[in-house]
Amino acid sequence: MSVYWLCFYENKEDDRMTNDCFRLKGSVMTTFILEFSDFDSDMFKHQLKQKVDASPEFFQQSPVIIDFSKLDLQKIEIDYLDILSTCREHGLQPTAFHHHEHLDLNAIKNTNLAVIKPGSSKTEKKPTQRSLPHSSGTQAKIINKPVRSGQQIYAEGSDLIILGSVSGGAEVLADGNIHIYGSLRGRALAGVKGNNEARIFCTNNEAELVSINGHFLVSDALETQTWKQPAQFYLSNEALHVSTL
Amino acid sequence: MAKIIVVTSGKGGVGKTTTSAAIGTGLALKGNKTVIIDFDVGLRNLDLIMGCERRVVYDFVNVLNNEANLTQTLIKDKRVENLFVLPASQTRDKDALTLEGVEKVLNELSETFDFIICDSPAGIEKGAQMALYFADEAIVVTNPEVSSVRDSDRILGILQSKSKRAEQGSEPVKEHLLLTRYNPARVEEGEMLSVTDVEEILAIPLMGVIPESEAVLKASNQGEPVIHNQDADAGKAYSDAVDRLLGETVEFRFLTAPKKGILKRLIGA
Numbered sequence: 001m002s003v004y005w006l007c008f009y010e011n012k013e014d015d016r017m018t019n020d021c022f023r024l025k026g027s028v029m030t031t032f033i034l035e036f037s038d039f040d041s042d043m044f045k046h047q048l049k050q051k052v053d054a055s056p057e058f059f060q061q062s063p064v065i066i067d068f069s070k071l072d073l074q075k076i077e078i079d080y081l082d083i084l085s086t087c088r089e090h091g092l093q094p095t096a097f098h099h100h101e102h103l104d105l106n107a108i109k110n111t112n113l114a115v116i117k118p119g120s121s122k123t124e125k126k127p128t129q130r131s132l133p134h135s136s137g138t139q140a141k142i143i144n145k146p147v148r149s150g151q152q153i154y155a156e157g158s159d160l161i162i163l164g165s166v167s168g169g170a171e172v173l174a175d176g177n178i179h180i181y182g183s184l185r186g187r188a189l190a191g192v193k194g195n196n197e198a199r200i201f202c203t204n205n206e207a208e209l210v211s212i213n214g215h216f217l218v219s220d221a222l223e224t225q226t227w228k229q230p231a232q233f234y235l236s237n238e239a240l241h242v243s244t245l
Numbered sequence: 246m247a248k249i250i251v252v253t254s255g256k257g258g259v260g261k262t263t264t265s266a267a268i269g270t271g272l273a274l275k276g277n278k279t280v281i282i283d284f285d286v287g288l289r290n291l292d293l294i295m296g297c298e299r300r301v302v303y304d305f306v307n308v309l310n311n312e313a314n315l316t317q318t319l320i321k322d323k324r325v326e327n328l329f330v331l332p333a334s335q336t337r338d339k340d341a342l343t344l345e346g347v348e349k350v351l352n353e354l355s356e357t358f359d360f361i362i363c364d365s366p367a368g369i370e371k372g373a374q375m376a377l378y379f380a381d382e383a384i385v386v387t388n389p390e391v392s393s394v395r396d397s398d399r400i401l402g403i404l405q406s407k408s409k410r411a412e413q414g415s416e417p418v419k420e421h422l423l424l425t426r427y428n429p430a431r432v433e434e435g436e437m438l439s440v441t442d443v444e445e446i447l448a449i450p451l452m453g454v455i456p457e458s459e460a461v462l463k464a465s466n467q468g469e470p471v472i473h474n475q476d477a478d479a480g481k482a483y484s485d486a487v488d489r490l491l492g493e494t495v496e497f498r499f500l501t502a503p504k505k506g507i508l509k510r511l512i513g514a
């Protein structure tokens with residue numbers, strides 16, 4: 001089992017909606033994806049407890065998408081309701097199932113959860129997408145002011161450069177690298193469309209969460225190394241590393 | 246043309262109304278024609294702190310609904326020349342305010358006043374957004390604790406994205422940080438954030454630090470804005486803040502805990 005922190009949904013605002021009391025907005029959101037690499041009910045319960053116990057605050061009320069795309073559902077019997085109740089016991093809020101050819105739609109119906117097909121998840125990336133942030137001439141997105149709590153900035157197809165701090169409760173995402181000339185107190189997610197080479201740099205590390213291509217660390221784990229120092233984050237052997245700058 | 250200043254915070258109970266009353270009074274004391282508007286529809290607090298609750302006849306919502314005109318509704322302060330209060334309705338709810346209505350009232354006030362102070366309700370939703378929408382400047386009231394600082398940060402984000410100035414791409418709302426209920430002794434004990442901590446996180450210019458003071462409670466109970474009490478540190482600190490708002494450079498006071506006198510130390514107090 002692995003838990004990913006991913007950018008899962010994205011499209012442009014639909015300007016044609018002219019409805020008066022609401023509008024449908026496309027947006028970039030981040031969520032946990034609970035991706036099963038194997039399924040065993042007891043093992044799942046045990047491992048989820050371990051993960052959540054490691055940073056209980058962080059997972060409270062987090063929406064989560066359940067993803068069986070790595071499993072052969074024709075061979076494995078899944079108790080959907082049992083998974084949902086285990087998640088809820090640990091404070092996670094299952095919101096949807098990731099699309100899978102062999103999902104048991106009858107069983108799913110009873111759960112009242114949606115089935116979604118993320119536009120660009122790491123499992124569907126194409127090799128050409130991977131190199132996009134590096135292609136010469138791609139203009140980095142530059143933000144000249146602090147990113148405040150509650151704000152979200154996404155650099156699509158490029159690097160993101162922030163001249164200022166990223167506040168606690170703010171979130172910055174990029175398909176490429178993220179450079180923060182200031183304090184990182186919120187969340188930074190680089191390489192969100194499946195770029196393992198992406199890195200995050202900041203001049204002061206007090207991050208809530210950093211993630212590169214879905215591999216993430218939360219502040220409990222971050223506070224030990226490079227805390228309140230200039231830092232960079234990068235992936236090596238499928239693990240997220242941090243070092244001083 | 247009046248300057249429109251919103252007093253806002255996100256978090257509730259941090260001292261917005263106390264500040265609106267003190268700063269509004271301070272501006273009027275310096276000869277500026279000033280009106281303080283209570284945007285906290287449904288709660289109505291400003292008139293109590295200004296000591297004019299018994300003279301409320303009409304309110305902001307009556308004006309918006311054309312049930313009364315501004316002249317009938319504005320309450321003239323008894324102590325200070327040039328100072329007026331536009332009270333909120335106690336009986337209506339927040340939905341009584343509309344952007345068009347508020348704009349019309351602000352435009353009319355703008356013709357005769359120098360400053361319009363908008364006392365925002367708590368939160369970051371519609372009521373707070375209504376109060377800040379037309380602002381030229383914002384006084385962000387913050388207490389030296391993590392949750393208050395976080396909410397101030399959110400309000401700063403909203404000022405930069407949802408105000409009229411932001412939407413029209415004109416010059417951004419000018420931001421001022423006002424730290425209130427500051428208790429230097431508790432800061433020194435590490436129980437509260439320091440001025441430097443808060444400045445570092447919010448990264449906007451500091452316009453004042455108001456110490457935690459019993460004079461504030463006394464002033465609200467008497468309906469007399471604390472800035473009138475120039476014997477109290479809080480009153481002096483608000484005067485300094487008004488001077489800074491008007492562009493003067495004033496040294497900061499009351500940032501450290503008073504040292505124990507030699508006598509007190511001898512007695513071991």
Ligand SMILES: Nc1ncnc2c1ncn2[C@@H]1O[C@H](COP(=O)(O)OP(=O)(O)OP(=O)(O)O)[C@@H](O)[C@H]1O
Binds near residue numbers: 285367458
């Ligand atoms: N400097 C201070 N020292 C001591 N008490 C203070 C100080 N400033 C404000 N208070 C007290 O804090 C309380 C809340 O103040 P106030 O009503 O001004 O806050 P507010 O932000 O307007 O609240 P609301 O969000 O409910 O509108 C009051 O009891 C007030 O007396």
Ligand SMILES: [Mg+2]
Binds near residue numbers: 261262263290364366
């Ligand atoms: Mg108030």
